[in-house]
Amino acid sequence: MAGTSSTADATIYSVAERAGVSIATVSRALQGSAKVSAATRDRVRRAADDLRYVPTAAARSLVVRRQEAYGLVLPHLSGPYYADLMMGFEQAASETGHSSVVLIAEPKSDVKSAVRQLAGRVDGLAFLARSSVPKTLIQRIAGTRPVVVVAQGKVRGADSVTAESRSSATALTTHLVEHGRRRLVFVGDPRPSHDVGERHRGFLAGLAANGLRPALDPLRVELREPLGVAAAEQLLPHLDRIDGIVCANDELAVALMKHLQREGVRVPDDVAVVGWDNVMTARYISPGLTTVRPPVTELGRLAADRLRRRLEGEPPGAFVVLPTELVVRQSCGCDPPSPLGVVGPSRHPHR
Amino acid sequence: MAGTSSTADATIYSVAERAGVSIATVSRALQGSAKVSAATRDRVRRAADDLRYVPTAAARSLVVRRQEAYGLVLPHLSGPYYADLMMGFEQAASETGHSSVVLIAEPKSDVKSAVRQLAGRVDGLAFLARSSVPKTLIQRIAGTRPVVVVAQGKVRGADSVTAESRSSATALTTHLVEHGRRRLVFVGDPRPSHDVGERHRGFLAGLAANGLRPALDPLRVELREPLGVAAAEQLLPHLDRIDGIVCANDELAVALMKHLQREGVRVPDDVAVVGWDNVMTARYISPGLTTVRPPVTELGRLAADRLRRRLEGEPPGAFVVLPTELVVRQSCGCDPPSPLGVVGPSRHPHR
DNA sequence: GGTGGTGATGTAAGCGCTTACATGTGGTGC
DNA sequence: GCACCACATGTAAGCGCTTACATCACCACC
8 A cells, every 4th residue: 555656666677677688787777887888777777767666775785795874872862962963973974875773772662672673784883872771782782893982981892982071171170260169069970971970070180189179969960951950959058058060061050050040049159050062052041151062063973984994994992082162151250251262182092 | 804703793594503403493583483492592592692693684674575664854954853853753663663764964965866775775754844855856755665744745645744833823923913013024934944934824824813014024044043143133224113023943033132132132122032943042041032832752753653654554645733832931022931822723634 | 700808788696584384293182 | 002283493485686707799900
């Protein structure tokens, strides 16, 4: 019933028949191989067109022993971060003729078998941090085909691309200290995510360098908007003991800041707030949110690029760190609208 | 070199050999077919595990004559809209065991062949509006396999899922008129996108119902942030002649509003501004942006659902319209923080 | 007018799976 | 003790392509 019109399942055979040639010639004509006469090529093309022929990729994959596709495993988190990353990935992938198969790995669904299945249809895979795929599984897959992990620590046998986090976090923290803030607190759970862990370590380092310690233990919350409100609630009673809040990402930061403001707290006067990711809202909210911009699209692009190289024979183990950019707005205590400053080592692949 | 470890290319044969059974038994054991003894199943599983066996999806696809994958064609536009839509789509797809292959169709790249190639590796495709895929191409593909268009008008032979636009736009416009605004202008190009066209028509209808006409011709700009600033620049000289700006989407609206404010224009006092999409920024900016919330995730989910049904034999031609929600904040002139109101017909599939 | 070369096309062998059908093995019922 | 059946497993045929190799026609050259 679906897609009827009788031509629905044209194959290379029907095209060959209609064009009066062998299937080999059809294949050659359609792949643009040189060894076909112009006349024949035209005839084949016309036949294919008439028949609405769509070559079955699976058949080709089987014989060329390549899927010509990459897999991208994301956590279930909306937000611009993942969209941008995907764009970069897909673009780089398609430039080398690879399709992108995406999988959203949420905790609830059967991630393990979903990932396995995905692996079977791609030549290489990229795993994003926080995608609730156990590291051991990633390692297993990496023993099977090229794998790159994004925004995570190293995984044996896999490549890694990350945005620099620790030193930017230190810079960010130092910036707050230079504003005279001494009683800082970190909001976000440093444990489950390598990246957030790094930000937290950088935060601690920034404090330590100034002989300071966190005013409170980190508030271990997930990096989502509603938790920002919850965190604000938790902090309200302690506002006399803190003068700066370093959030693990912008969603948390904007929600938290807005809620504090609703409760009459002045930002940055009473308390400074900073985030991470440079989402769109960060530059529209007021005061403008001081944050860190990771090169998200570039991260995606680079992940696909790693896969390409691996498939071309490069050995695994590359570890690429991309620089981030400190984006200073007003929530930290700076007054004028003045975005500036670049922090972090420049790109430095090794191994 | 890549993914060495010698086991890299375990096939069903090597697993069969190691387990001491035939490949048929391996297939049955791994697919969970009932006709395998528990002991054998275990042995096979262990062998597969030892060998890091990853079944080649292409081989299976070839024989079962299904790709077990859907294609999703998006325009090159970042923003939460597409991310959410993809989430919904992927989720629904994976619930029925389908992978999602995404393609970002930008004008520059060779969209035509990319789409063709995509078609060959999926069982059905969803095309998003503004994805720079010519309608004729979509129609051709639709003659070949199930196709659903999202947020577009009807396409022959394809299904369609859309968010209600026109009457919500009328409601939005009417709301502004009720605030006493009489001199409204539409920002965004109604021509290339079916949805934007609908919003514009709804805008005109809302005015006409009150005996009004647009204060200016629509400002035909793309729906991206930078164009919002440009539009604001264009409107500044005419501010005496307008008191309300209806933007085709939120990105445009927030950029425009912010720029007007920078120039000393008071929103909503001097001029009201409204948008469309209900992006995150809309609720953090001040004044809060009055806008319309389309059920984006649901749209994605429904698109995948249509494909499923078509593959199950349902005839093409379904036309599903999802209701949107008017989100009233302050940029329209309302004072209290009070989101409310639902507008638009409820979901009504026909055919 | 043979010989050899060149370019276009055909022949056929798989790629790694699934599955209809054939085969084998034991247990049951009479 | 034999027929029968259910169940577990094996055999083998393809799914729709690509490509190495064989074939063929034609032309140039001496």
